[in-house]
Amino acid sequence: MRGRCVNLYGFQSTHSFYLIRNQDDPLGTWAADDREAYLAELLRLEGRGRHRYSLCRQCDSGPARFRCRDCLDGGMLHCQSCFVEAHRYLPFHRAEEWNGQYFVTRSLKSLGLRVQLGHSHESANQCIAPAPAPGDDFVVVDFNGVHEIALDFCGCYSSGTHTQQLLRAGLFPSTSRNARTAATILVLRHWHLTFLESKCSVYDYFYTLARQTDNTGLSGLRDRYDEFLRMTKEWRNLQMLKRGGRGHDPSGVAGTQPGECALVCPACPQPGKNLPSDWVNHPPEKRFLFAAFLAIDANFHLKRKAISSEQKDGGLSDGMLFYSPIGAYMRHVQKHWNMRQARSRCVAHDAVDKPDRDARGTASSGIGAVDCARHNMKRPLSVGDLQLGERYINMDYMFFRSISGSELVQYFVSYDIACQWHVNLWERMAAYDNELLTIDSGAKYFVFLVPKFHLPAHIEDCNIQFSFNLTRFVGMTDGEAPERGWSATNALAGSTMNMGPGSRRDALNDFFNDQNHKKIISFGTAMLRKVHEAAPLVIETQQALADLESGFSPETIRAWTQMAVAWEAAATERPNPQPNPFESRAKPTFLAGVQRQLAEEAAVKEAAGTESAGAVRDGMHVTELIAGGLQLEEQQRSLAADMSALGAHATDRQRTSIVERSTKLRRKIAAWIDIQLQFFPVVEQLRLADDAARARVAAQAQTVPGVRVGDIPLWLPSAIKQRVGATEKTRDGCTEEILMFEYKMRVGEGNEALSTVRRLLLLRSHLYSQKDRNASGVRAQTRSNTRIKVVEERIRRAVAQYQTAWRALRVLGKELQRDEWETTLQELKAEDVRGMPRMHFGDPARQRGSTSRSSAAAPADEAAVGLDATASQAKRTRGTGSTLGLSWIWVRQAESRNEGDPEEMDEALRIEWARTRARALRWNEELDLLEEEMRRILAFFSWRAEWWESRPAVQGTAEGGRDTAGGRAGIRAASGGAPEGPTRII
Known part of the structure; x- marks a missing residue:
């Protein structure tokens, strides 16, 4: 496609839309426009290209037949003598010879190249008394393949042992006695990093190199895998010892203390390295800063x-x-x-x-x-x-x-x-x-x-x-x-x-040490990110706590605080003997309790050998499967709510979080379904039928069929019973015992969800009251409205959970012919989700029909209005009381208490206060810990740099030893002390 573009100066110019299309789809552009050219150039590389001359361009005498696959000279052809001379110090390059029709692989050894080691005399490049490798047969593994070379050791008295000559030339011998194989230091370093990053095995790595040398298997290349494997083990160990400072210690490797070569965490407390001298004298409330986690x-x-x-x-x-x-x-x-x-x-x-x-x-x-x-x-x-x-x-x-x-x-x-x-x-x-x-x-x-x-x-x-x-x-x-x-x-x-x-x-050990190393070098950015997250949340949670406490008397806050502090002080005692500020005294049977009871019953049956056939599949009991399904349901609801809450201006981080959560949840559901099919094979037919129906709908609408992760049906036993026909119920796998398992869990889930709804409605009533009494000004009103909206969203989620449980119970109750659950778990309609009328809070002003600002401005008792209440409903609930009356969700609580007893309200608010206080304390502690950890990181790096600088030099390798110690000290100093480093910025 071609079009007309207007530049910044107003001139029109004809261009293709190539640049725009290339940016949008570079791979497609390459395939359409450049693939043929690339292919032609690759084929050209298989031949001589433009180098078709007969004589060597370097000496103008010998026939030009040889080229190097690794030199960056465009495939220039040389004669044999010039080619060998050019590779005197490049013995591991790969040579090819033109035979008149195509190139064939040749080794530099076959062309006459000999590698001289150990000869350091300035007067000559070749030793006068060379000692060829045993059998004149030596193999070197390099990062571009496995090479046979002609190698000569130096026979001069000052040249050192054969092992030393190899190592000083950058070749790591496979054995210290009559070595016939070596690997370059370069390939060992490359293998080491490849292993640490890709977890590639030595086997796969070596045979990748072997295939680079000969991908046909026809050259008869001798296998050096065992030798290379041994060298990688030795190299790994030597790197560990070198980086642990053992080469600088007079006691050598034998003096290594247990755990001495491991990289330790610089952010954790290390007495004598990164803690102040008086750390043991800090007050008790600050000693957690020097605790080990x-x-x-x-x-x-x-x-x-x-x-x-x-x-x-x-x-x-x-x-x-x-x-x-x-x-x-x-x-x-x-x-x-x-x-x-x-x-x-x-x-x-x-x-x-x-x-x-x-x-x-x-x-x-x-x-x-x-x-x-x-x-x-x-x-x-x-x-x-x-x-x-x-x-x-x-x-x-x-x-x-x-x-x-x-x-x-x-x-x-x-x-x-x-x-x-x-x-x-x-x-x-x-x-x-x-x-x-x-x-x-x-x-x-x-x-x-x-x-x-x-x-x-x-x-x-x-x-x-x-x-x-x-x-x-x-x-x-x-x-x-x-x-x-x-x-x-x-x-x-x-x-x-x-x-x-x-x-x-x-x-x-090697991998764990590398993981620690990567953590250490990322501390700067990691700490900065954590501080950016924690700092505003400290302020936010403290403000939320202050807002909540402003509505209670000092005596109430003092009593609750004493209760919380006493419970926290006994944290090491199991069980904690102090009253728990986070839980209610009245405890209906919730889902966790039902699961525990079922687990205990299953354990007794299993011990007695009376467990039902088919109750356990692939190591999982059917009760565990159902419990897992209920958890997945809740995660689907949570994800769906968060997705709907994303506005048009959501940040990339928020959208990324949703995508990652969706992906993880989809994987969890897929794994759960694999096990579910072992218990209920009929589910596979149900899913296929749903897929077919979805495909038909998509075809009619001309859309792509698919289902969001939050809408994936889980097909728990209640859903299966509701779907399958009467003729199929005998083979759906849902026995009466299995239905009873889900029935009990659904009752517990319903009780728990209903309790959450009640607690949050009471909290919303309190927030409305606080807003009316204390929130003056736009800023305060906005903050109060924000908190109320958060609570309302939590109410919606709890209501959705209850309604899911209730719908399942309606099916299960019919199948099991049980209806006792209906007395406490009724259908929860939108108009039922309303707070307790003020008369039940013992509010004298409300009971007298006060027209004060606090009673008239609030929507009744928060005001007995459901989440989806209309304006007319809200209007009817103003004044002396709620014309809607007491919702059924409060009936059992009202019947069990004296009229005007505020215990239910107090307990719900105490639990919410305790949780709000805990959140504020945790974030405040987190910021304190981050501040101390950043100080410790800098102190540890300084200590480590001084430690390296104090390492003694090693006889005969003083310069290399100083370089290693100095380099390590410099790295540590740069990590912690560079003025522009992330940790220093913090």
Whole structure:
């Protein structure tokens, strides 16, 4: 297409729309306009191109038949002597010879090139007494292939050993005795970074190089994989030792202390390195700034098959980095292997209660690790192999070894099974009777918590006792650091599974050290981002708390604060003996309670051998499947609400967040459906029928058929029963027992949603009242309206959850012939979603029909108006009371209390106040922690730079040693002290 364009000066010029089209679709433009030209040029490279002369252009005498595939000379042809001379110091370039019809591959060795090592005399380039490699046969692995070369060692007395000559030439020998194979330092560095970034195995990497040399398999190239594998192991170990400063220590490698070569977290408290001298004297309310945040977890992707043994493959970095010394670790495991382990008193944890699952045929069923919970960095000596699931004897060793010898006093420990693991922890420590695993628990302060993502799967008590959100001094730590790290590490599972024990530990140690390194160099931008997020939220949450507290008397706030402080002070006691400010005294059976009851019943049946056939498929009980479906329903509702809340001016970050959440939820649903089909095969037919119907509708509308993730039907048993015909009900898989499982869960879900609706309606009433009494001015009114809108959105979500549960109960009740649920869980219509009339709050002004500003201006009692109430409904509720009367959602509460009893209102507001206070405290703590962490990072970098500068020079390599130490010191100083660095900016 061609068109007419007008430039900035008003002149018209004829142009194609090439530039615009190229920007919009560069690949399509290339395919349409340039592909043929590219192909022609590539074919031209296969021949001589413009170099068709017969004599060498360099000497004008010899026949020009040779060219180099790696030199940037456009494929110029040379004679043999000139070609060899030009590659005297480029022995690993690839040569080709023109045979009159096409180019054939030739080696520089066959053309007469000999590589001279070790000769440093200025008078001559060749040694007068060269010593050819054994058998005049030497192979070098470079990043562009595997090369056979003719290599001569120097025979002069001052040239050093053959190994030294190779290393000084940048060639890493495969053995120190009569080496016949070497790899260039360049290819080893390239392999190392490739492994760390792409997790490519040595096998795949080496044979990629081999195919670069000969992609036909006809040249008879000898295999050097075993030699290259050995060199990569040695190179990895030497890099670790060099970067750990062992080359600068007079005691050498033998003097390496346990964990000394591991990169430690500069943001975590390190006594003597980044803490002030008086850190132990800070007041109790500030000691959390010097606490260690630890996160424990296991990974069952990183298995190892029963291949090789410690005797054959013990590794090269035993005890130097993250894995504890294997000898001591295995002696501990063997000594306490028969220690009894109590079964879970929380939900079933298969990794603990069923440790033999997926462990058959493996020497290691996975690994365990201890990370720093706030920065996702592995801690020294904190990793170990698991033999049979997530046994306490393994995880205890890693935990105690990680903190052994630490001078820190306060620890916050996150573990997804902390609720059961910590119970007899100190008794187990005493039973181990191991000095390395013994700490003075009486002199230290430990708080055990469950990571935020894992916590909802626990019983209700755990959700209170082990919550990060409700615990003082943890900031916004979520405890999920190991899970983020595993996502990168899991890519190593395929290659490490078939390694020997030592090689696998070396590979994982190396990878963990690199992960720590990448975390360290990203601290500047990461900390800046966190501060930008935390600073405004500190102000926002403090203001929200102040706004809420302004509506209560000082005595009420004082009483609630005393209750909250007492509960927080007893955080280390399990269970907490103090009254919980976050929960209601009146507790109907909620979903979590129903799930716990069903789990206990299933455990009893399983133990007695009376579990129904087909109740467990692929290791999952049908109750777990249904519970997972209910969670997915809630996530769909939440996502749909957030998507609808996106305005026309949403930021890229908001839109990206929605896309990422949609993708993750779609993956979760797909995985859940795979298991669902094992219980209910009929679902596949239902989904196919829906897809066909959707395709027909799309065809009529001429649109692309599809379904948003929030609209994907999950087909729980109630939905299946509602859809299938009477003739199909005998084979839909929904037995009466399964229907009863969902029935009980739906009753619990309905009770919980209804309780949430009531609590939020009461909060909205309070906010309306506060707005009328205290919000004067545009700014205050806007802030109040914003908070009310937030609460109203939460009400809508709770209402949607209740209505979903109610519709399912209507189907299930009919199938099971049960109607008792209808007495408490009625249909919730829009007009039912209204607050309790003021007379039920004991409001004298409202009861007297006061026409004061506070009573007349508010929409009744928030005012008994539903979320979708019309203006006429709002008008009818003004004045002395609500003509709509008391909604049925309040009837049972009103009947159980004396008229005018404000207990329901007080309890709902106390819970909301406690949560608002907790949010404000967490964000304030987070900002304090970030400030202290930034100070520690700078202090640690300064200490590390001084440490490198103090390293002694090594005899014979003084300049190289100084360069390494100085370079490392410079890197550390630049990371933390550069005036323009991100951390310095903060």
